[in-house]
Amino acid sequence: MSSQRPNNKRFDSNGSLSRRSLLAALGVGAAVAAAGCVSQAEADSPQATDSGEELDAQFGYVGRSLDATPPVEPDHEVQLLIAPREGAPVPEFYFEPAGLLVEPDDVVQFTLGTPDHTITAYHPQLGRTQRVPDGVPAISSPVLGAGTYWLYRFETPGVYDLYCAPHEPYGMAFRAVVGEASGPGADPVSxxxxxxxxLRPPFQTSATVLADPALDPDAIVDAGSVSWSDLDPESKRLQM
Incomplete structure (x- = not known):
């Protein structure tokens, strides 16, 4: 499988969005963010792994600008984006691709083209049902701004369901299949x-996004990468 390589350019959201609509949508998710992410102070002091890389098994690595040289070259890139939602005042908040097959020990760069997102695992320590492999810690980035990136090395095989804490109700969820479709994340979403x-499972629009047939773990293994546009529009319809 060919890897998507980051080009370290600023990524724009697809289409325009009024400042008022964007600020309103971001404001609704602020309370959720407080419960599901680590602090910026933790990100400002990256923890080194045994190999000396500043790429922590739980908190990853924060690139404070797209020009910042990463401690390790990423194997794949996922963008975090916002786009207008037809017929609704709240935009679409999504990962692109929404599903990705990676090999164990691959590093993924999550690139923020838009502001105020996290990459957070469904994990009991975060009050959520477990949807990552056994033994994987409570993965979470801090809340990150536009023009930054976050690196994470996926070491343990299995399915990883991740979400953006401020925007989970709007469908901002992502699934990585690391080598094989196994573990709690391979079970159907409640x-x-x-x-x-x-413990709370995925909820509102993120639940229907992760239940979309295009994001079935075996479908991701077959396709290699599943775009947000591949999902059924009904799965992305606001459930709020």
Missing amino acids: MEDPAHGE
Whole structure:
């Protein structure tokens, strides 16, 4: 499989979006962000791995600008984008591609073309049902701004379901299949609301996005990469 290589250019969202609509949409997600991401202070002090790379197994690595030289060359790139949603005041918030097959030990660069996103795992330590392989820590970037990037090395084989904490209700979720379609993330996404005190599964539009047939783990293995545009429009319809 050929890897998508980052070109370290600023990526623009597809189409224009009024400043008022964008700020309103970002504001709605602020409370969610506080619960699902690590602080910027943690990102300002990257932790070194045993090999000396500043690429932490839980917190990854933050590139504070697209011109910043990464500690390791990425094997793939995923963009975090915003685009107008036809017939709705809230835009689409999405990862591109929305699904990606990678090999164990591959590094993915998550490039922010738009502001205020995280890359966060569905993990019990974050109050969420586990949708990453057993033994994988509670992966999360800090809240990042436009023109930055975040690196993560996917080491353990299996399915990884990730989301943007501020924008999960709007469908901003991503699935990586690392080598094989296995682990808790390979199970169907629950569409039921949890009882009080139980771990929360993917919810609102992110639940329907991750349940789209195009993002079935085996479909990602077959396709190698699944674009946001490959998903059924009904899966991306706001569930709020």
